Amino acid sequence: MYLEHVDTMLFSNANARPVVAAAGSEFPLILLGRFMREDKSEHACRLRELTTEQAIISSDAEVKQGEHIIAYIDEIGRIEGEVVDVDGRRFTLHLRLGEAGRKRLAEKIRWVEAKARGEGVEKRRYERYQPKDARSRIELEDGRSYPCEVIDISVSGASVRSPVMPAIGTLVKLGKTRGRVVRHHSEGFAVEFCRLLPEEVLRAKVR
Numbered sequence: 342m343y344l345e346h347v348d349t350m351l352f353s354n355a356n357a358r359p360v361v362a363a364a365g366s367e368f369p370l371i372l373l374g375r376f377m378r379e380d381k382s383e384h385a386c387r388l389r390e391l392t393t394e395q396a397i398i399s400s401d402a403e404v405k406q407g408e409h410i411i412a413y414i415d416e417i418g419r420i421e422g423e424v425v426d427v428d429g430r431r432f433t434l435h436l437r438l439g440e441a442g443r444k445r446l447a448e449k450i451r452w453v454e455a456k457a458r459g460e461g462v463e464k465r466r467y468e469r470y471q472p473k474d475a476r477s478r479i480e481l482e483d484g485r486s487y488p489c490e491v492i493d494i495s496v497s498g499a500s501v502r503s504p505v506m507p508a509i510g511t512l513v514k515l516g517k518t519r520g521r522v523v524r525h526h527s528e529g530f531a532v533e534f535c536r537l538l539p540e541e542v543l544r545a546k547v548r
């Protein structure tokens with residue numbers, strides 16, 4: 342089984358590792374996104390840390406100290422602020438937020454934390470199927486790739502058996518489909534896709 346679906350991120354839609362809530366709690370989750378520089382150029386990025394005061398973002402694009410950045414992050418939405426520190430391919434953004442905005446951001450962070458732990462989210466929103474060919478590959482963020490077996494799959498995610506057990510929140514690729522590990526189970530782990538699989542792709546892969 343080789344998933345041909347490749348997800349795309351649109352800058353106009355709210356689309357990394359630890360994100361830290363205002364209270365200081367931390368969840369192990371990398372969020373993908375895009376950001377716009379002052380010259381209006383757009384670049385892919387990953388959110389590494391987030392509080393209601395600042396964000397640490399990694400990207401191959403170079404930014405300048407003091408530059409104003411607007412970013413759209415998966416499951417968080419729009420954040421913006423000034424670059425206060427640049428360290429190689431990472432930069433720190435001091436966020437422009439009023440009191441109400443900080444409260445909303447704190448709520449979003451708590452929601453994403455809860456989702457990463459499997460709390461308050463429906464685990465079986467879509468019907469799951471057995472694939473015609475269970476063989477696939479799981480690729481980790483550092484490029485390491487391992488053979489795996491897809492136990493079952495839906496448009497929103499898959500259950501995987503693999504020789505490795507990535508940590509919850511780890512960004513992975515199942516075939517060519519990007520997702521993140523959302524929980525472990527007795528046979529392996531569950532991956533939630535960053536984008537729903539098109540129905541025609543799923544139908545072609547299942548019995």
